[in-house]
Amino acid sequence: MTPASMHSDQDKKGDALKTQRFQMLEDIAKELSGEVIFPTYFDAVMRLRKVLQDPAQSISGIAAAVAIEPLISAKLLHLANSVAFNPQGREVVDLKSAIARLGVNAVRTAALSIVMTQLLRAKGMAAFSEITHALWEHSIRTAAAARIIAKTASRLNSDEAMLAGLIHDLGAFYMLYRATQYEELRERPDSVKYLIIQWHESIGASLLNAIGIPEEIVDATIDHDRIRPTPDPIRNLQEVIYVANMLADGHFEWLMQDQQKSPEELTVLNEKYGHLIPEIDALAKEMHASFS
Template sequence: MSQQDLFYNKILKDLEDGKLLLPTLPEVALKVREVVDDPDATAVQLADIIVTDPALSARLLKVANSPLYRGRVPIESIHMAVPRLGLTMVRNIVTSLMMEQMFKATNKRLEKRLKTLWEHSTKVSAQSQVLASKLPKMNTDEAMLAGLIHSIGTLPILMQAQDEPGLLENPQRLDQIIDNLYPRIGAAILRKWEFPQSLVEVAAEHKNLNRNSGPSGPDLVDVVQVAYLQSLFDTEKALDPLTLNKVISFEKVGADTGLTVYEIDENSEEYLEALALFNIKP
């Protein structure tokens, strides 16, 4: 058995045995989640936590005043933003904004990979937001977070790969291991974080091309799956048109299998605005 196969099997066994080291949410995001989960919590309590982090406060205000979320009156403070947006929406947005911290490299060898992974995740997130904004009963804040976490399972694989001589220098083999494992690991991470089942399913099922969410309207997995597949256009991982035409989520979301959100004129400005929330350019 090759070294790569041993690594693959170890990751899989550690995951099944509950021994795989999984990332944890940043402290502020955890505090926000605790408050929102408290049925007696108030908007003032939540705002008081957020204002302790000036950088987060500034970014949340930027989101609150973006085209996807703003109302008729500009939001000028966190204590104004929280009741206007609602506790659940603020929790999703804060979690999304804090997620970037987890993609910071502590090792130069991983820096490029983590940067590429973060940029790809933000683009799937932005496309998910725009798609969700066109669908009834679909929250753009949930879609933003769902797009960001769709490939979160890649993180522990990369961290483990640091300790395997030669694996980081064999990108083709490492990519194969990641592709095979990251959905399962991502679902395990989100369960550990006690995320809603709808988000766990996004991590687990967004690559399942045979998935059918049923007779009801599209769900989060449909939205993220379309955004994910669109993000592969013009890359070596792009699927052929015949395969894409069989993916039910495109029909359910009402998306064109041959166009990305960015390529559709009426949606491109919203996509750019959504990317700007993470300081990313297309």
């Protein structure tokens, strides 16, 4: 047995690790069944939640709420003037115009992207830096892919698809953040990935519901990494997210399980939708500039 495999076995089977993994899941379950306690920088999203959920809210009202958060305001202006949202090159310089151009889902996307980038920088997250940065890269690419797929391969709302793509793995980010609070897990970061594989979707769905994400988007994130036949044509948001997830190096979760060979279904998917990858790469680059 190699040192690496011994380390992996210890990560999976060590009694102390088992205890802390169970404790973390138990603590998360309690938290998600009551009032979710977010890191402080979730406050911006929580404050915006009611405003963004109100269908009667005016653009002026949304702009007033967003203006309280300078970082979100700056990100929205940057995004509104990006090529993806401003192909004619008409620059906007005020929040009201930016929000009118982007739409409510893009406001949610910008707010949540800030939360996710702040999670990467949270105290204790350095121990999980490899996983968190891979997750962030994957999330950005999935969001870009979802927007492109919705525009070109379906008649679905591309802004809603982009938001769903960005947050489809939010449960994994949240689990990593919670793992920083347990010493044994910080010292054995490889151990945490086994929990993520098994639990990030169900925890993510509960978390997204807790922060007021629309049910249709939450449902679209479920089973996103379950390998299945390639949808053709793409009929709903869940299928958009599945294809986007897989095009955006979507076997990320598959590789986390130490499976080196991609399933045959992914070959079929790439043959059908792989021509979109250059456009996805270009949009992902723009999104990095807007959200980072």
